[in-house]
Amino acid sequence: MRYLALAVLTSVSTADYVWPGEHDHMEDLLYLQFGFNRFGFVDGILSCGFGQSVQGSQNSAEWIRTAYHDMATADVEAGTGGLDMSIMFELNRDENRGNAFGNTFGHLANFYATRSSGADLLARVCWRSRSVCGGYDVLLRVGRIDATEAGRSGVPEPQQDLDTHTKMFAMQGFNQTEMIELVACGHTLGGVHHEDFPEITGVDTKGQVTHFEYGNSNTAFDNQVVTEYLQGNTSNPLVSGSNDTTNSDKRIFAAGGNKTMQALSDPTYFQERCQSLMTRMIDTVPSTVTLSEPLTPIDIKPYINMLALNTKGTLDFSGYIRVRYGADTGRSADDLAAYITYTDRSGKNVSTPINGVRSTYQGGTAVGFHDTNFVFFAWDTQLDAAAGISKFHIHVTTKSTNETVVYENGGAGFPVQDTVLYQRHQSCLSFAQNGNGGWDGSITVVAAVRSDALNASASAVLALHFASHVSQGAGLDRLEVQVEKFVRTEQTVAGYELFEAKGMAINQRSDSTTFDIVLDEATKVDFQLTSPLKQESCKPLVQ
Known part of the structure; x- marks a missing residue:
């Protein structure tokens, strides 16, 4: 595995970094993987093998496929689409067949929050997939914003002709050579599932996967998908399938007289091109979105x-x-x-x-x-x-x-800032069965506000809870702001007045979201997790 020159980038980033930073949470998700205070983002892809979560599935390949299908809605000339998580709303389309997307969302849901968008997480799992399988690594940029509706259709499908594919990739920002390279990079892992594409595999066995490469190479990010094609001995069902109508890789790879594929037969060149093009792929975002500089570890x-x-x-x-x-x-x-x-x-x-x-x-x-x-x-x-x-x-x-x-x-x-304090030990979260087979929750948050600041402020103290709701037809829940006003209690301690937002309703899906306590725009305690409150009991602050 080859890495970029991290030491140089780190020295620049550290000099410019001021705490707290806008992307601190994403930096934690990236760099705290094992050991103390770990986030465990890598747990879904500890290896490049098959069958990690579902028999026959390969998480690395599924995550890359999900990222490409999401990006494929881009129209770079118009500045719309790209890696924006619109794929959540596009699962009913024939171009998005299979369980890969649901499996991907299941992993992302564990880390989805107001400071880690679904699109950033998707970029990250795509990046991690390439890395864990032996591909050249890159530094991740963040700041993607999730779409709230479906994008245009336009994911290439196997039965379409070369001209259609070329135009589709051009709309995404890739010329014909880059189309060939990107398809080869994407198809070095994984395969075609019979239950999703029986017309391609021709195999009548449930759970059967026809791999893009022979042997153990299908668990490594390498150029064997290229060399097997050039040798005329390939297991790729999109090249050698009995139904020539769906042999889309065969048509794409041969475009330009195989010159691009011959160049990709050099393993170093293959890795370099995949590194460049897949970085462009995950960095393709709507023109209204500005990505950060590459995230480097904070010193x-x-x-x-x-x-x-x-x-x-x-x-x-x-x-x-x-x-x-x-x-x-x-x-x-x-x-x-x-x-x-x-x-x-x-x-x-x-x-x-x-x-x-x-x-x-x-x-x-x-x-x-x-x-x-x-x-x-x-x-x-x-x-x-x-x-x-x-x-x-x-x-x-x-x-x-x-x-x-x-x-x-x-x-x-x-x-x-010591103007507004979050009194975690005086706060709590509990659930009770509602008689309908579900659970209703109640959350109480206590805050202490310095008396002199409160008297000078015309703003109310607010609790902004980011509630999680099922979004119909989408792969991830919808995070909505639930605003509650704090009520002043009669208790004053050491120059602080205590406020309480008591018994706010919370659904079971929101037991691991976040909330903010806000006095004004500059005075807040933000991004507090709800989950630790399940261990608290609203113990009064008694002197």
Whole structure:
């Protein structure tokens, strides 16, 4: 497997990155795959083999197929379509036959959220499919926006002629040579399922798959689909099928007198062209969408787990410092220590260190794509509620040299707002059977708002819960904003007034979504998970 020059890109990205970043969640999904605080995005494709979730299916091939079928609705000249998850609404079309799409959506649903669009997740599984099967890797760009309706039809189908296919690929932004290359890249994995295309396979066995390549090569991203075609000895049912009408690969591969296929017989050239074209494929988006720069691993990244009032009238403040280590960083996990200092609400620097303790679970280390390594240090302290906190500073020490580097987040420090606090331990989520075979839920969220800020603000305190609903005919649920106003309680603690959004109705599908607490546009606690509230019991804040 070959990688791009990550070290160069990382140095640029780290210099420009300011926490919190717009794509922090997607960076976590990409680079926290194994070990401590893992997201486990790779679990659906730990290998390139068949039968991982459904007998005869190959997740890598299905994910690539889903991504292409979604992108195929693009009209690059008009600036519409592309990788926008419109495929969710297009499953009733004959051009989208098979269970591949549903299997793909089933995996994406585990990570679908307001900060991880279905389209970005689809781009990611396509990228991961190529990588795990041995194809050249790339860096992922994000920022795709999900469509809310079907796109135009236009996925190429096997029975169509070469001229039709050429025009379809041209509308997607690919010339004839690129069409040949992209089809070869897409058909190095997988095969044709008899139950979906019996007119192609001619095999009358349920679950039977006719592979595009012979032997074990169909579980590797290689150019054997090309070399077998050129040798005239291929299992590809779209080349050698008995029904010549559906031999679409045969017509496409032969276009231009086989010159493109002969060039692709060089394995290095094949990988380079697949890397380039499949990157273009997943980066084809509507003209109204602007993709990010490629996501590279963030060098130093904090996480705030809690900032909330406790029963002592002080603030519980806890979180993690994530430090990247490895040969390209010059850091060793066992030779590092980390701590934070902070600045209070008045601007006074509090220099007493708040030590980070290396987490013991999984050695406090995590591994992600591109063999990226991180070590985590946890902090947990209490702050004076009257003085508060406005920002903090990260100090990383190399123990062997006693050298400490201070990270200031682009010079401004790592910002913290202590005006609105999310009181997780006073909040809760519960479900009860509704008598109709389902479950009805109730969620209560408690917030603490600093009295001086509340008096100066004309805005109401709101809870914005992103509820998950079945979207008829779509592959993923629909996330809708459910707005609830907080009610002021009679309780005041350490200069904060407590508010409560009590007993908000929640459906069972929304037990793993997110919510925000909003005072105004600049003052909010956002992207809080509902799932941890199943472990809470709305315990009152009693001093």
